[in-house]
Amino acid sequence: MICLLYAAYRAIIHRIATTWLNPYAGGLLRGIPMALHALIKREGAQVMRSKRVNDWNPVK
Numbered sequence: 001m002i003c004l005l006y007a008a009y010r011a012i013i014h015r016i017a018t019t020w021l022n023p024y025a026g027g028l029l030r031g032i033p034m035a036l037h038a039l040i041k042r043e044g045a046q047v048m049r050s051k052r053v054n055d056w057n058p059v060k
Contacts, residue, residue, distance in 0.1 A: 006037055 010033055 006033070009033060 010030065013030055013033060
């Protein structure tokens with residue numbers, strides 16, 4: 001589901017970037033969601049890892 005949303009978001013950004021802005025700004029705009037996605041993926045992996053270890057458990 002998140003991947004679908006991300007793909008749609010990237011498509012929209014790409015459309016805006018290629019039509020309204022110059023290619024440099026377009027590349028910058030496309031780079032932001034990619035970096036954000038990588039960050040979210042890394043944070044998610046860390047949360048999953050800590051969940052597996054069981055030190056991240058607010059409800060004991």
